[in-house]
Amino acid sequence: MKKFYCFTLIAAGLVILSSCCACRSGKSSTGSLTANTWQIVELQGEPITITDADTGKYTLTFGTDNRISGLAECNRFFGGYEAKEGNKLEITGAGSTRMACLNENFENQYLQMLDQVDAYRFEGRYLILTDANDYVIAMFKKVQ
Numbered sequence: 001m002k003k004f005y006c007f008t009l010i011a012a013g014l015v016i017l018s019s020c021c022a023c024r025s026g027k028s029s030t031g032s033l034t035a036n037t038w039q040i041v042e043l044q045g046e047p048i049t050i051t052d053a054d055t056g057k058y059t060l061t062f063g064t065d066n067r068i069s070g071l072a073e074c075n076r077f078f079g080g081y082e083a084k085e086g087n088k089l090e091i092t093g094a095g096s097t098r099m100a101c102l103n104e105n106f107e108n109q110y111l112q113m114l115d116q117v118d119a120y121r122f123e124g125r126y127l128i129l130t131d132a133n134d135y136v137i138a139m140f141k142k143v144q
Helices: 002-019 021-025 104-116
Strands: 037-043 059-060 067-070 074-082 090-098 119-124 127-129 135-140
Touching: 037 104, 059 104, 074 104, 090 119, 104 135
Parallel strands: none
Antiparallel strands: 037 059, 037 135, 059 067, 067 074, 074 090, 119 127, 127 135
16 A cells, blocks of 8 residues: 555656646747747737738747748848847847838838837747836737
């Protein structure tokens, strides 16, 4: 009986420890900057509806080479990034192509958001970007 009790305690301990690996690393199990392409769902507190015609627009991809890229309304953008300790995120050298777009005002807001990013976090399948005051400036969902 004692052997069974000890075995049960050891097994339970191993299950608890192995299920908490994502927690100990400080990252969500669904959270990885570089393993996904992200599409905007909220900007500066305003929900964004992406229609079928907009599929592929307002995306954000973090490369494993510390390069960022994506597509706004009609312009591609690019730059560098550095993910730092404490989920701090610095985006540098952002630039874009300069084609005329139908929705330039929103595109400009989207691109300007990149300059405000100070940190990131994951909530489920969402990537949340915040400014230096921890205000949510943009929310993205994983593109399937």
